[in-house]
Amino acid sequence: MNPRHPTDRPEAGGRCEPPAGPAPSLVATPARDPAVPRQVQGGEATALAAAGHGRRTGPPAPGGDPLQDPDPAAAADAAAAGNLLRCWVRERGVGRPDGPALRIPLPSSGMALSVPVRYWSATGGHLFGTPRLDPGGPESPQADAVTLAVLFARESAHGAGPGAVTDLVGRVADSVRRTAGFLAARRAAPAPVPGADLFLGAEQDLVLGHPLHPAPKSREGVTGHEARRYSPELRGGFPLHWFAVDRSVLAADSAWTEQGRVVPAGRLAARLAGEGIAVPRGAVPLPLHPWQAREAVHRPSVARLLAAGLLHDLGEHGPPWHPTSSVRTVLRPGAPAMLKLSLGLSITNSRRENLRKEMHRGVEVHRLLRAGLGRRWREAFSDGPPFDIVRDAAWLGVDDTEGEPVPGLDTLVRHNPFGPRDDVCCVASLTSPRPWPGDPSGALRSRLAHVIGDLAGRTGRPVPAVAAEWFLRYLRTVVRPVLRLDGVAGIALEAHQQNTLVRLDAEGWPAGGWYRDNQGFYFREAHRDALLARLPGLGRDSGTFVEDAVADERLVYYLGINNVLGLIGAFGSQHLADEELLLAALRRFLTDEARPADGRNSSSLPGLLLGSPTLRCKANLLTRVCGLDELVGPVDGQSVYVTIANPLVTS
Template sequence: MHGLAIDAPSALAEEATLAALLRCCVREVAGPRGLVWPAPPYLLLRVADRLLRARTYGGAALRFDGPLERLQDGAWRPLTTDELVGLVEADLQGHNAEFADQVAASKEAVAAILRARAAAEPPADPWLASEQALVYGHPFHPSPKARGGDGWLRYAPETHAEFPVQLLGVREDVLAEEGDVSALDGMGRAPDGYRLLPAHPWQLDLLRPAFGAELIDLGPGPVVSPTSSVRTVYAPDSAVCLKFSLNVRITNCVRKNAWYELAGAVELSSRLKPIFAEISAKHPATRWLPEPGYRSAALGTHLHEGLGVIVRQSPWAACAPGVTPVLAGALALDAQAREPLAWWSAYVSAVALPVVELYFAHGVVLEPHLQNVLVGQDAAGLPAQAVFRDLEGTKLVAGRHDLDGLHPEVARALTYDAERGWTRVVYCLLVNHLTEIAAAVAGHDGGLLRALWRIARDLLAKLAADLGWPLPLSDLLAGAPLPAKANLGVRWARAADRTAGYVPIANPLA
């Protein structure tokens, strides 16, 4: 299931959907109640009144080997997604009329993606190919590919889609912009008195803005390719990425650039430049993708946010010559580590160490989950650089930075308290990211998996000593449980993603 097979789309979609939902049940439903038991070679769990089992490997990544089964009338029988949805609904004893439909929609989306992907030509750019490799989505989400709106397939990264942006002209007296957006001006020609504003064609279909003297339609522009987040695209002719708003729900969130996030991206790009320069001096593999500017139309909040586009540096511009950026999420599917211990040591050094030091030494909270990190591989396939991106999830620890002069809403959106920030770092870095990469490297070899975590512990312990053994890092290395995001819980509650809680899981560093 973790490969990119494209035959029997419906069967593969059922397998992937069932596996993701069962992982959620282990982590969020049965696990916290003590209803998960090892019974080698199986893992047993109880959901509602039913005993379930699966062969697993990969530690907390919970990768499955063989069929997922339920015990009925004294015999083990194949489990289906519909059956597991019914068990979840019975166990949680609430009412959510949307839940079953969201799971079914995600499964149908995976099947549609697989069918379209079979007939598509993958991009020659290896980085872009990695961005478009996440066919099955988040392994611990009940509906990872559920997407709102119609016509989404022609804009889906997983189908190797390409499409032209739509160029708009914004009259200069209603232009909203900050920072350096010069890359946008090279995408076409605007009439005198207007400035170019590229728009995502899907978002235009959703917004249907009224065109007139202040906002004009200039027709199709350069062809772009969607990256893993769907709404961020790569414009090769301009060598930049563009982060658009999309007023549709993708996984847990409606993907809209709020006005304070537009301003915050530019503010963070300025503030982080000297900090990353200092971090890179100590951790030379560290790179990041600034978001130097945004542009929109000052035609009310709805259009200001809906048409807002953030310019982001291309990863190719961040990586050294001879280094190829690859999405970490794609490496979690197939790491291809020829020398696993050396590869993993280089990976943890490049990815984990600067993230931890940024938090403790600089009060910066990165969000280094699998879709926010690109790993630059050298000619031998070894991790040589780590490229961190997406300033929406990057925060400043409250009290560590002078935010006087910022709009209060911008300042609020840029900050986390120290505890919340550390929880987010640990979840994204260890649970979402390194756990999946370690599972991909180790495969079915449990001994190798344990050896990988010993290496990670040694590297983090050395950094802890350099930093003076800060208490949260000391607790982590002593075996404190890890926080795992409760995606099933937040979807069941129909709550905003920012309200998602965490459940404790075992710490492999112990």
């Protein structure tokens, strides 16, 4: 990697200032002729992997892996410290050290850190040992995750206000504490219940969370006794809390069809409620998260509707629903729908209450795809496995007596296309380490490592060869359809690893995929007329059209950096494949995708990734220090973005 690269200032709306530097142009430059190794040009995954067999991207690991500490609290702290260090390295443009340790100067605190480097990744998936205060010898004090949060927040909180350090430190401490509990529970019972729903099991396996977020498991506001019910990592479950909404204040829309007829959202909700719930005449049942219902009744707008008899609190009812990886989206095995519930908790970078514009967006995307766009899109990747968008086909919520939305009471009804034995998992869950069933040591291993190891064992092929082929199949199965939707329709997807689902066949190879999330659609302004011709009024209530530069920036980060480069980093850091050779394979794939074929318009992403020496990247540490909420304000100012070196060009 380029040893140094600049960072730049946050988007409009940010309240703190990372070190200044030039922002790269988002205009696609012509793709360079990449230096692709001969074995990649031949397209043979086995030859690709064999060329890198035994290579290491980083120095030998000094000492044991702190993530495998038998003490769950120590392992949780090591995971959090690693996240903070990866964030710091990425957001500050720190280059690879010359020796086995990384030195991090901290001028605002008048000290420095010495951090053993266990693995240095070309794509940001570094592994570190225990950091110590300089000079870093065995007698130097260790720096735990909370200490790192204090030190890094002090260095980053330029203009962010006096609460920036306190807020970050509190979230990091909360995340570490919860992660320790999750690890302890999973080490005690790592295996799922026999016969459990495979998709739900995968959703509940994201034990450590986003590896480049400072506090991925922070959920301030959930008390200890509630955690077991509401935490996917603890395989929680709970009955829904139901309100009844008088039709005079009901807000709803539905594009859910059965046998060619639209099913109203209220009827869908009544079906999900089942028998035995007493809904007053002229009212419709509304499902809520129990935590949200408890909090919402104290809001003045909700209290007024309850007092007026326009809203009725029916309490908890029905069989348990189970939280998926997002915490607030819930699933009941066998039900035809999942529910995306409002939940006023701050999780990662936002308070997770549904916004009305997102409800409109989910339904209009479903209508747009049914209006012929879905067929045209599928034709653009008809030579590959099936890929689709999980449809957010209906929603219902509450307006006040003046017709204004009542915040926090909107619920989304999402298709559940997965049967109980469908082996479908989000990429984040696939790559995240977790306690593995049958391992008495409680060691953490990812499903990805298990799949690749199992395939290698059954086929007799080297692990790197299998990993390389798996990655190439993933590009064709999952990445290509996302690029084709952008090229065909000008719709960019926020396809980060948690929003991207991959189906595994009986052997473990990628065999299909889905995108999910009504928040993450970007309609390009350049395609406005064509999209409006398919669905008049599109974007009027959802605010989904954005300038091409914004769509490019989001596509580069979510699909390019978070998803694909993050997957390469997981392969490398878990010693499954050589990162440089996977980057070479990615270059070839992107070069092919950048060439229009059969009248197909190509996405701008391949050209950006192949030709730009720097890329725009979301900075989760700075976003948290700045106190930004990704669901608040204009789309181009909801997060801090920085400029990082592009490993496809500089590696």
